[in-house]
Amino acid sequence: MHKLRNLLLRRLHVGIWHIGGESFKQYVLEQNTPQKLRELLRGLDKDSQDTVNLFLSRAIQLPDKKSLDFFVDRKSRNKYPLKTKAELHDHSEILAEYRKNRSHILKKYRIDPYIWHYQHGLRHLPQSVHAYIKDKTFLDLGAYTGxxxxxxxxxxPMSIMSFEISTRHIDSYIKLTSLTDISDVRLFHVALSDSSGTFTFDDSGTEGNSIFKPGESVVEKQRLDDFILEHTAADVGLIKADIEGDELKFLLGAKETICRVRPVLLISIYHNPDQFFEVKPLLESWKLDYKFMIRKLSPTSWTAETTLIAYPSELSA
Incomplete structure (x- = not known):
């Protein structure tokens, strides 16, 4: 059995994809995927197109996460990491850079080396974008430990407003953000979505905390458009959202704000096929005149940390 598994690993460039209860394979069978793919790829640079194609190749070919252990044992996964040469190179380079520059802060608080390196995608953007967001409010959805x-x-930024549904890392967030030079940093125990109300979920305290996992923890949810009216803040210059599959609903509840201030957007699109295919067309339908990029911001993952980066097109001139 182990030989068969290893043979499959060598012959298939196998990866995993099954998050949030939705399978990419099932989505491809049931949806008009060729048309959706054309819409997703339209206007993207070559690196973005390559990222999309590699993502889909892995998502379609590989066993879903729930079936992974039947096909591939953990020892084999470690032996055959199934990364491209570019991913292996980037992994080595980033870790070497991280170890060389790691301060006691990075070590103490275990800041992810890929967040530190890629800066949620801002590293890929021109200085004109960095100047555009300076002295504005940043929204950090999925704050985790800060x-x-x-x-x-x-x-x-002038201020940072962070949102996190878990209460398990509040102390870590306060300690870590107190080390920055930003005096106005606030953490809200609120889920930003497309409607107001409350919901319950299982607060595991992990990075993968999701509103889709039922439990006993109660959280308020609001639309960003309503939230902004209740809280004084400078113009929003940047929105980073990694909220475990609820990104589409968040955007629907943030349309007025996004259309009014045209912030830089760093939106995770890897949790489920709906967001992967539909976030970019949704934003395009709002006539924002944005430039779009798609990058995978972790060389060690098969598909995770794939992010849509969007910013006003005049900043790329």
Whole structure:
């Protein structure tokens, strides 16, 4: 059995994809995928197109996560990591850079080396974009321990408003963000979505906390458009959202704000096929005149951390 598994691993460039209860394979069978793919690829640069194609190749060919252990044992996964040469190279380079520059802060708070390196995609963007977001409010959806806020503070926002549904890392968030030079950093125990109300979920305290996992923890949810009216803030210059599959609903509840201030957007699109195919066309339908890029911001994952980066097109001139 182990020989068969290893043979499959050598012959198939196998990866995993099954998050949020939705299978990419099932989606491809049931949806008009060729048309959706054309819409997704339209206007993207070559690196973005390559990222999309590699993502889909892995998502379609590989066993879903729930079936993974039947096909591939953990020992084999470690032996055959199934990464491209470019991913292996980037992994080595980033870790070497991280170890060389790692301060006691990075070590103490275990800031992810890929968040530190890629800066949620801002590293890929021109200086004109960095200047555009300076002295504005940053929204950090999926705050976790404050690692994102800590890294984003390097871009000199006027304030950072973070949102996290878990209460298990509040102390870590406060300690880490207190080390930045930004005086106005606030954490809200609120889920930003497309409607107002409350919901319950299982607060595991992990990075993968999701509103889709039922439990006993109660959280308020609001539309961003309503939230902004209730809280005084400078113009929103940047929105980073990694909220475990609810990104589409968040955007629907943020349309007025996004259309009014045209912030830079760093939106995770890897949790489910709906967001992967539909976030970019949705934003395009709002006539924002944005430039779009798609990048995978972790060389060690098969598909995770794939992010849609969007910013006003005049900043690319």
């Amino acid at each position: 690692d994102s806020a800590y890294v984003l503070a390097n871009f000199r």
